[in-house]
Amino acid sequence: MAKRPPITNRVRELRERDGLSQAALGQAIGVTRQTVIAIEQGRYSPSLESAFRISRVFHAGIEDVFGWEEE
Amino acid sequence: MAKRPPITNRVRELRERDGLSQAALGQAIGVTRQTVIAIEQGRYSPSLESAFRISRVFHAGIEDVFGWEEE
DNA sequence: TTTGACTGTCAAATATTTTTTACAAGAATT
């Protein structure tokens, strides 16, 4: 990836709110721990599929978890 | 891609509602015509970034355009 | 009947996301 995507997310905040480890969240949505780390750190934006799974774990909508920074 | 993703979308419907060609939509969101075709046909799900851009073109939220099929 | 705009397909190449494996360090517990 060239640059950080114009997408923000509250994954870490919500994950800690629910007392989940990165590994546990990864398992819940079907990705590895490293993927969770990369998403939390904003190193890349997840697939739409991962984004849906993540938001559903938190019983939220995608746009409650992920934000769009206008360019 | 192995299988179709569990994601539905109303891109074609909204695009036609707004009288946009596939090429015009692609240009508006910064992807090629072939990418728009593939998304409309559900051959693969877009990146979260493309999904945001698409929904904003239609002045809608992501979940107004893309649907999640529970598995 | 030809031209242009639109949609579709296909294959190969490139870019990005995700996995796998391994190693390291801090905090809490035993």
Added chain:
DNA sequence: AATTCTTGTAAAAAATATTTGACAGTCAAA
């Protein structure tokens, strides 16, 4: 002190998304 859980890093490989270029069919308009 040793163990366990958690987070972090890194690099290579694999999977998936996207691009590029080319060719083809339909339809409406000129």
